[in-house]
Amino acid sequence: MTSGTAAAWRCSTTLVTSPSGNGHLGHEWGLAASCNGGARLPETEEEYVEFYQDRIVSSQSRQLLPLQEDLADWINKTLGLDCLTASNLLDMLDNGVVLCRLARVIQEKMQEAAHHGACKKPIPVISGRCFESAARRSFFARDNMDKFIQFCRKLGVHQHLLFESEDLVLHANPRNVLLCLMEVARIASLYNVEPPGLVQLEREIAEEESQHDSGLGMTAWHYDSKTLRHSSSTSVLGGGGGWVHRGVSPDHCTIGKSEKLRRATSETGPAPILRGASDGIPSDTTEDEWSRGSAEDPDFDDEQVGISLLDRKVQQATKEVQRHCHCLGSKCDKLKVNKVGEGRYSIAGRNVFIRLLKDTHMMVRVGGGWDTLEHFLMRHDPCQQLSRSVSFREKTRTTRISKRKSFCQ
Template sequence: MSTGIHHATNQSIKPFKSSEEYLYAMKEDLAEWLRDLYEIDIDVNNILEALETGAVLCSHANNVTRVAGEFIQKYGMVRQVQLPTNGVTFVNSAQPATFLARDNISNFISWCRKHMDIKDVLMFETDDLVLRKNEKNFVLCLLEVARRASRFGMAAPVLIQLEQEIEEEIREELELPLEETPPLAKPQRRTSNTQNLDEMDSTNFWCWLLDFTRVFVSQVQCLISRCTCPTQFPMFKVSEGKYRVGDSSTLIFVRILRNHVMVRVGGGWDTLEHYLDKHDPCRCTSISEFSQTPPHTHIH
């Protein structure tokens, strides 16, 4: 088995200690995606600094508009898809926290609202990025732009690709018709820290799949097993990557994003650990005992 596969199957799951730290996984995904798209020096640790002048954001908006234009030329306007037809003007040499940087960010925000139809609940304000007032909404806005742009052929972050995979699975189970959007070539999915599956022979592929599945299941079981109550918080495996939790009929979809166990429930993402922290009364009590920060409001 290759070194890359060995590393992936033995990589530890990053612990999350607060309700906000699941943003780390989203920032990591966005940073890698932007780095690959534009060959810029960006990672999870400097993503806000890399974007705070607004120049990369505006350049990205123009790139999304260009891809939308190519889509329109090929398919025409599609009612189900919001297609931007205008880009933004910006100053590429703007310095952080200057008027020009704020103007760049403001132009990007206006473009998101007017041309991508991003709703206010997912929008951010200039100070949210410049002064770090609302990191969460900034991240959610970038993900929503990526989500909408992926519908007309823009390369998507891995998290958005996982969403599409889950939605496709749900459609197949419910035997729903495919979306009326013209078929597009989907961006190739990339799995972090594993070798290209196309380059594996059949033996190596099944070894990788077996190890990946084993690690995936063991990580889920490990997170669940932290409950020490006589009657443990129930979590039943329905199928691969799908679980029923608690005493309700709630279904969650579980995926591994790099070294994070992520949960898709309803229309959003969370880490499995944080999801259980909110819903398992035993874990809520344990966290309040060991946490150095005031406990959050939990759902019981």
């Protein structure tokens, strides 16, 4: 692939402004606009490989944005600050001063809880002096960071969730830092510290699960996908945005009851869902299916009955993914999104909870963590998975042939 060819389709990367006003890099999926204003898509297998790699890197970066926003708001509220934002969070934390203050606040809250008999575990103490004027990337910044990491270990953060000093001091691994801070927030919320938005959503989901607990002790709920295909009462979203009603036969589910086991589940493991209406009783009006339509399908009616803000955003995200389909024919039904309850969906055969964070970010509950809906769809869309695997095989085959030719010469 020539550099000029790569630049042509790479220019389809644009700055997209989210509803919150934060700009982030996005891709115009489908017939993307090139630098010259024409339609340009990757053509060769090598272009597709590089295109998908760029999309994955960009998506992973956007995947961290909701966590950064949520943690910045949480630290601001906990410490009485107003200076932390998603964009400057790592810069404000990388000398360790704010984190040491956060540790002391958590320590004080735990001491209060112990005084009232609500804390039975040993109270972690951040030992030694915190260097308040530590310069970034200095020895003192690393010393502050090490004190906070030791505090996290005493607090009960699992070893696999702890980050290393360089991960934050040098911004070497932001993801590890954010996951560790989110776990700190989960533990601190047990001792009268107001939790971040994502932790509140986790509690809501846990309460919803416990209300419908069947007592079978499973950490994932499963349903027979054949029931979906052969059911007689499904509400299907048609290409024109209208609802076509069919019958749905009641199905059965098993519901998990152990939060500790669920949090131990791998992030990529099965995510829980619940079939039926919001009251836990299977309903013949609960299931709505949104399958991939053509890119020319009209937008959904704002007054459409039964469509919440979350439903609408999920539909729009599905449409964005469908524009990237390269299957033959005008329509492809490989990616299906089924609404099976309030905030519960089946996406390409995977059963998940989806929640709206700050009325902006669509977050998918996966195992013990969270993923953005955009990243989740990109990972599980059958069409994109097929394209990536085919591109990789073709690239490997081309490389081998080239090596053989050069060897023979």
